[in-house]
Amino acid sequence: MTTTAPPGSAGARPSRFLRMRDVKDLVGCSAPTIYRLIQRGEFPRQIVLGPKYVRWDERQVLAWMAKKAEEQL
DSSP: OOOOOOTTSTTSOOOOEEOHHHHHHHHTOOHHHHHHHHHTTOSOOOEEEETTEEEEEHHHHHHHHHHHHHHTO
16 A cells, blocks of 8 residues: 655655756746746745845745646636
């Protein structure tokens, strides 16, 4: 019997921090477009890890992509 682990459990895939170049490659948008979407509240905000050091949560970006794809159906 196979079971699926619920989100947040030990068996769930951990999230990664993504750099801007990873986010651009993943969503296919330029940095200015991503920042414009963030300003409008339409894209996940970056996580500030230190001065001049920001990353995006992979799960949030993937959820945004899934939502956009769902809107097209």
